[in-house]
Amino acid sequence: xxxxxxxxxxxxxxxxxxxxxxxxxxxxxxxxxxxxxxxxxxxxxxxxxxxxxxxxxxxxxxxxxxxxxxxxxxxxxxxxxxxxxxxxxxxxxxxxxxxxxxxxxxxxxxxxxxxxxxxxxxxxxxxxxxxxxxxxxxxxxxxxxxxxxxxxxxxxxxxxxxxxxxxxxxxx
Numbered sequence: 001x002x003x004x005x006x007x008x009x010x011x012x013x014x015x016x017x018x019x020x021x022x023x024x025x026x027x028x029x030x031x032x033x034x035x036x037x038x039x040x041x042x043x044x045x046x047x048x049x050x051x052x053x054x055x056x057x058x059x060x061x062x063x064x065x066x067x068x069x070x071x072x073x074x075x076x077x078x079x080x081x082x083x084x085x086x087x088x089x090x091x092x093x094x095x096x097x098x099x100x101x102x103x104x105x106x107x108x109x110x111x112x113x114x115x116x117x118x119x120x121x122x123x124x125x126x127x128x129x130x131x132x133x134x135x136x137x138x139x140x141x142x143x144x145x146x147x148x149x150x151x152x153x154x155x156x157x158x159x160x161x162x163x164x165x166x167x168x169x170x171x172x
Contacts, residue, residue, distance in 0.1 A: 005048040007031035007078070010065055011055045023067040026052050035079025035102075041131040046102055049079030054086050071095050081106045082126075091119045098124060102131040104140040104167070109158070118159045119143065127168040140167040 001007075008031070010024045035049020051073075054065050068088035075082035075098045082101040085091050086108045098104045104126035107119055126140040143160055 001031070002033045002037075004036065005034075006050045006053055007034050007075075008052040009050070009055070010053070010068070021054075021065045023069075024054070024065050025067075025069040025071075026073060027069070027071055029073045030076075031073060031078065031082075032076040034077070039079045043131075046079045046131070049081070049102060050084050051075040051078040051082040051098075051101065053081070053084035054088060066090065068092070073097070074099075076100055078102065079131075085119075088119075089117050091121075093121045094123050096124045098126045098129075098140075100128045102129075103142060104129050104170075105142070106139070107143045107160075109143065109145045109160075119161070121160075121162045122164050124165045125168075126165060126170070129167075129170045138171050140170040141165065 007029070008026050010021055031051045034051055035046060039046045039049065052070055054068060065088045067090045068085055069092045070083050071092065072095045075096065077099075078101040080101075081103040082098040083093055083096065083105045085093070085106070091107065093105055105121055105124065107121070109119070121141055129138055129140050131138065141162060143162070
């Protein structure tokens, strides 16, 4: 709690070397008050302020998290995102309570450099998400495909299963 950048951070690469994290499991934690203490929902850019996150990766580096599991945690007042996932082959976000964060769950898929096999977001309770951040949209759950050029737009063939979540008071 009361950290400026992250509650938990998994960095998949370092100094240009190819690195892969086999497994990250974040289970049964209370993660709260992450980010700049003076930031407000009306701010256009709030960064950092992540409850849990894995790093971005460069397109020329093969890196990522093989299995990324975030389950049975309580997130409150994470200024940017409660759960942020980049480049995870098997992602399971389940049974979490997320309250008053910038975004609830944010997943970025880059199909050519680290195609996910399965992304499962289920049984989470997400409420009071009212911050549009720099994207201009308010999201309880956002799964974004990030094509790096037009030829990649149809490259994703993995599974994304979003089910049994409760979203309450999402919007400005």
